[in-house]
Amino acid sequence: MKKQFILILIILILYPMAINADLVLSDKDQKEIKEILNKPVNSYQLDIKKKADIFKKIDAWIGQQGDWSGKGVKQIKRDEYLLRRLVTRKNSPILPGADMPDGIVPKVPFGMIALQSDAKRIFYKELTIPTSKKMANDKVEERGRTFIERNGFCLQTEIDKIMRTRFLLLQRQKIMEQGVQPRAKTLSQEVIFVREIDGLEVFNSKQVVSVHPDSEEILAYRSLNWTPIDNDSAKIPAYFDFKEVIEKIKKAYEKSPYTFEIKKIQLGLYQAKNIIFPALKICVNPIIEENANKPPLKNLVISLAKDLNIDFGESDPKSRIEKSP
Amino acid sequence: MRVYRKNRTVFYFRTLILLVFPLLFFYGCGIQIGHEPDFPRQGEKITFNVRVKKFSKAEYAKVWINGDETLINQSPQKIYFDTCKFQTGKYYTKLNVKGEVKYNNGKIKDQDYTLDLTTGWADREDTAQTYSIFVAHDNDSDFETMLDEAAAEFVDRFSAYSKSLFTWASPGYFTTGIGQGRDLLIFLGHGNHHKYKAGSHNSDWVDLSTVAFGDFSICDMYTDVEYLVLFSCDTLCMDNYSGVTPFGELWFNNHNNRLQKRPFMGVHEILGFNHFWTITETCFLACSDDGDDFWGAFADYLDGGTCVRLAWLWAIMDELSIEVGENEGVVFYLLEYENDSVYDTKNDYIHGNPKYDGMGYVNYIVVN
Structure with missing residues (x-):
């Protein structure tokens, strides 16, 4: 027993x-x-006032990209965010430099998305024009960095700054039968700016810029959980x-x-x-x-x-x- | 003068009779072929209703369907034709229909037309715009809960369609009409190359190369799914390993696989991952996953009217961490639907239709 x-x-x-x-x-x-x-x-405590100032700039910039008060604008408003989408025929290319080529001329109407939430600002153009061209990563980074810095969308200080960059490609490929592999075309190149404070990565903060490799115009910008800090609150x-x-x-x-x-x-x-x-x-x-x-x-x-x-x-x-x- | 007038009236009357009588005679002759359903699709049984006018005066009446002759013995007469590829061994993409009747007086009347079987239902065959979302049972209860909560986030946020089912996945859903009338189907769970595990047992693996989701999917059983989401590892893998079929190849209806079921038989877009998906769980006061935010973002973009493929890829890029082999989103689609949102309504197409053949594309994220 x-x-x-x-x-x-x-x-x-x-x-x-x-x-x-x-x-x-x-x-x-x-x-x-x-x-x-x-x-x-x-x-660190977050600096809500500085965040409001930056978001105000981003919102103003998004406001310039199209007529968001027009009749064709679809709005989804929930407690924590506002998403708007407008459809337009006119593309005003977002070009951070004066030496840029002309932007994409869309053949059909395309959508633009703007999303506002407590910690995010997102702007996308639904322009996915395939191209065989590809920009070098450092050029994509330069375009993205120039865009963010020129517009003042990212407050960098000695301790709080862009740490490193990562790169993604959004590609399109025709599906062919086995053995035939057509070359992929690029729809956009993405540069992700990773944030560091006191030399450490902030895991959930990032700023992302999408660039079209042919026209080199900016197709999208996202600021995700990147709120300035109050340096004195360390x-x-x-x-x-x-x-x-x-x-x-x-x-x-x-x-x-x-x-x-x-x-x-x-x-x-x-x-x-x-x-x-x-x-x-x-x-x-x-x-x-x-x-x-x-x-x-x-x-x-x-x-x-x-x-x-x-x-x-x-x-x-x-x-x-x-x-x- | 009156006589002249009378003669003229007779003259006109006789002329009229001579002109109209043959017309009336021919109007009363001929062969008429109708069919049900009005707009048949590949896989359906078609009933041809043949009607021969003045059948008793006909020397013969015949109907040919893709060259196969049927003698008409009575009028009206029904001819049944099965286009189901499993029954007939043939993959009919069109039917040439011809009817002919020869009358005793030597006159021949005929009718011929072509039926295109490669155009399916319009985007929604009913007025309801619905979706269903399925979570696979798993031995890992944490994993199961994670998927359940992620799915719940989508259900809470997505409002463009009404919810039909939010329940546990089952392998049987891939071979029955679970997608009937649902425009969007979402499956969450484990995956492998062109496979999805619809439950916790090994017997729950479903090979997507053997099932179909479009409205032509299985003879006499239609699903009419427009958008299929497979939130599972490797299912949509595009890699060309030896012994493994890249997912894109399932698009083709080659001679070898033409008689098999295919996942693209009328589906507009299939969304998933090239390799693995990874979620980061944040455990502070309580635990939550960035996967929740991903599903919320995906739902928001869909609701906003963003095209479906971009809604998927943007949500991944913004809300999930992408590494080589992890969270590389993929969307397969026909060019016809490239810019479609969940609000668009379009016909479905299969092999044999110019909007299908050679018109398959894939968008995907790669780490550069």
Whole structure:
């Protein structure tokens, strides 16, 4: 009887371990996290007035791109944002320099989108004209940087500035039968400006400029969660301790049937509605057999700071899935 | 003078009779071929209603459908023709219909016309504009919840169409008429090359190269989906590995696959990822995913009237982190629908139609 009880007890202990996944945290990973926790990083209050000034400039600039008060403008207004779309035949090319060629002359009417929300300003022209031309990345960056700086859309200071750039292509290809691979044409080239404060990346802040490689005009501009900070509000917050951080990381993956290993650990910052605070980003890889299906990946960003008054805004309503029919 | 007038009247009357009688005779002769449905599509059974006037005076009456002769034994007579490629082994894209009747007096009357089977329903076959969204069950309850919440974000925000179903995915939905009357179908879950896992078991994998979603999809069973979203890894992979079919190739109805079902049989656009999708979970006071914002942004752009392909690609570029092999959005479409928003109404097309053949395109995001 006693043996049976012990056996059942062992099974009960082992069962959850068997079904729950794990995150493999090597000694090196743990050491890296400990080092990060020993590194004091400032949090900053956001400067709401400066943000309002910049958004005012962006809004004024968007206002010049078309007649947004016309009858053909579609508006979607919700609590947290306003989205407008107008359809026009006339393209006024957005050219940051005077030495630019003519803009795209659309053959058919096209749409323009403007979105305003608490932390975002988005402007897109729905002009996707395929071209065989491609601009060098540094030229795309120069166009984007000139555009942002000339318009004053990004307030850069000694501690808060553009950190680095990343580049994307939006391409179009004709689908051909097997063996025939036509050359892809480019619809737009995107330069993403990544933000740094005190030398650390702000994970959720970015400014993006789309450039058409043929006419070299700007087709889109997005300012996403890039609110100026109040430099005087710098404050080193109290951190969660090592055990708490590890617990948070493990908890994020514990229900997965896969075992993960850490691909990258990065100390950075995260912009909430009122504050920018230190955060830890974990990128993982699943440990799977060579030919096994790779699961979609879930990276993780956790706050290192505790006891901060962080406003994440209104949480979105989560309607639950209905029962199967 | 009166006699003259009388003679003239008789003359006119006789002339009239001589002119009109043959017209009346011929009006009463001929062969008439009608068909149901009025606008048949590839895969449908067509009923031809043949009516021969003055059938008793006909030497013979015949009808040819794509060269196949049918002798008419009575009038009216019905001829049934099955265009279902699975039944006939032939992929009919048009039908040449000809009827001929020869009368005892040697006169021949005929009728011929061509039916185009490559144009399907208009964009919405009913007035309701609806969508359904399906989440795959998964052994990873966290993953399942993440997809559920992401889908919920879309449901909360998207208002251009009315919601039909928001429920768990099932492999059976790919082979039954779940898409009937729904203009937009969204599936979230795991994926593989041209495959989607519609549940937590290995038996739940669905190979999209063997199913179809357009309104020509399966003989006698129509779905009429315009926009199909597959939020799953690798499903729309364009890579040309050995032994793996790049998704774009499923577009073609080659001789080898012409008799098989294809996902593009009338679908306007298919949206997904070239490789993997990755979501970043932020865990502060509570956890949330940037995937939620992605679905919200996608819904907003669609509602705003942005063309569908750009709504997908912009939402990805703005709300997800794109790396090599991760979150590289892809949209397959026919050129006809390139600038269409969810509010546009257009016909559906399949192989054999000039708006389909050679008109397939793909837009995709790449890290440069």
